[in-house]
Amino acid sequence: MAIVTNKLTKYYNTSVGCNDVSIEIGRGEIFGFLGPNGAGKSTVVKILNGLVIPTSGSAEIFGMPAGSLEVKKSVGYLPENFKYYDWLTGKQLLAFHASLHGMDKHLLKKRIKQLLKLVKLEAFEEKKIGTYSKGMQQRLGIASALLPDPDVLFFDEPTSALDPIGRKDMRDIMVDLKRQGKTVFLNSHLLSEMEMVCDSVAVIHKGSIIKKGKMPDILNSFITVEIRTEFTGDKIPHLIKERFGEVKLSKGKIRVKVDCDDDINDIARIIINNGGKLYGIICEKMNLEDLFISILEGG
């Protein structure tokens, strides 16, 4: 495993930053961390980067305590609140960050050039950061995170200041990182983008994880099924309700939420075994955004 947290908890005086957060992220995975504002996403990322001290629980990266100097050598981090010394040029900032990583001077120059090209800031390398737009500063932050060629990357809202082209570039960078076998921890509100790139996700709400799993499993776990059927009495709706919870009935149709494909088979069996007639089944799978809203609304 690349990242493992065990009952990670952080209290800020009286408020909860995160509570009993346990996640496991495999090597080479892109992991999406979802949650509304103030849910605790950034708290978890900050703990993993050694910026916040947890109240209890543990966090490990490659089996070593998160935030330790040894771990930081192989970690790249783009903070949500990306801010840099505005009197430095883009190139100077990367040189400063590279020196914190103890990078070799010759390697450093080559790497900085390569990364400035990747984030399309080559033409601005000698300009002071104070003159950069927010999007350019975020691109610089991405370059800084990639500097030591880390094995694990944390991107906290990496596209918040980027235009559509910038977002696509960022997506391409993440896909490329995955191809290189890097592990990416992604915090974002842009769920469509997450759906495109993430292998697994977790949803955090009020500091606690309320849903986690592989992306396909998660998406398949919230299926709405509409069944065209004919039956007499209320035994069939009663049995379905007993098994799956809320059932919506309309003329000749039953709508019900199921967790997986096997549940559809179970519904069909209930109808047929109890004398009903089954005319058709339509499955409506949710996208990540619908799912996110549904989970937060307690669906």
Next chain:
Amino acid sequence: MMPVIKISFREAINKKVFLLIGIFTVIYLAGYALFIYFIMKDLDGGRIDNYSGFLAGASFISFVGYYFSSMLLAFLTIMLSAGAVSHDMESGIIQSTISKPLSRRSYILGKYLGLVLIISAYSIILFLSVTLISVMFKIPSLSGLKWDIILKSLLLFVLEPLAILSLSIFGSVFFKTLSNGIFLISVYITGLAGGMIEQIGGTIGNDTLVLCGIASSMISPFDTVYRKMIATLFSNIGIANPMFGIYGIQGAVPSMWMMAYVIFYSTLLLYLAVRKFRKKDL
């Protein structure tokens, strides 16, 4: 730690206040030189016939030169360092720094040492300039100064802002930049007031006042270092020593133990800053 020392040094140089104080220092030194020039001209023209009075006056003038230099230095130190850590925390700059393979202790010490370099360099230039001007215009109280006296005084002159710097780094970990600035100025003024109270207490023989002054010097020992520096620099001129006269009696010269306390005070503050910062959520 070295990258943080360098960035801290460069950050200080890049601050507008550094440039402003640099310009002000040049104006101040030019004004000081002119002031001494006219005083000495009066002596040469025979307009001052009381030599012992002149000697006391001239030593007082050079004393004033060091006094305002020391205040300028304290001001510069506070302006450069009040936000050394707090500004990085408030702006979020710290997140991209501390997430790199850098220990929190190295960050604090790096910030401190970068400022030590710039403040020490400025202190040395300022001290040597004021001394050179005084010697150039043949201020009698500083004539025949020995190198060891100059060196000792210079070290004490540099020690004062470095002690302020330690307090500033400590405050910068605990408070926001503005609050830290107010805190530092309050502590500095407490020290000045305490020094005066101690001197007055000594002059009129009031032990309570002396004790109050000493207590305030324990909290804010910066003025004590300044007084020790002046006493060292003017140690060879007897009655014309400005530590006498308006500043009272011989007993008011701070001891070497007090200087040891200042070093302990600075080290303790730095230690506490590192300790607090290690547990701080960023």
